[in-house]
Each structure stands twice: as structure tokens, then as C-alpha cells.
Ligand SMILES: [Zn+2]
């Protein structure tokens with residue numbers, strides 16, 4: 643299986659820390675879609691949003707696993723393997 647990921651072991655039993663993208667809320671900005679870091683519960687916006695805060699969170703913290711928290715979405719993304727899990 644290509645991109646087999648062993649980073650899911652890092653995931654914690656966390657829930658979203660904020661109702662929206664934490665950075666965007668601070669700035670009073672809006673976002674397109676939300677992602678949640680499965681390691682610390684940080685909520686960030688997707689790469690279609692102006693802030694791309696989910697990706698920035700990975701770059702700043704090295705937390706590689708995030709999940710879409712959009713209704714109807716049921717996927718997790720690993721930044722290191724660049725793969726859906
Ligand atoms: Zn991985």
C-alpha cells in the first residue's frame with residue numbers, strides 16, 4: 643500500500659479546541675473549510691482559505707495528522723506521507 647502511514651499512532655483523543663479556525667477568529671477573517679489537528683485539537687483552515695492555517699500549524703509544530711471537520715467529511719490527512727488515511 644503506497645504511503646502507508648504510521649503517524650496515526652500520534653493521534654490523541656482530542657476534540658476541536660475552537661469552533662472555527664483559531665487564527666482566523668483572532669484576525670476576524672473567514673475561511674472555506676475547517677481541519678482539526680488530531681494531536682492537539684487545534685482547528686485550522688484548509689488550503690483554499692486565505693490563511694491556510696492547518697498547513698501552517700503543521701509547519702510550525704510538526705503535527706502531521708489532521709482531519710476534516712466539515713459535515714459529511716470523513717477523512718484524515720497526513721502531511722508527511724501526503725496521503726489520505
Ligand atoms: Zn503519516
Ligand SMILES: [Zn+2]
Pocket residue numbers: 663664665666673686687691693694695696
Ligand atoms: Zn485560518
Ligand SMILES: [Zn+2]
Pocket residue numbers: 679680681682683684699703705
Ligand atoms: Zn497540533
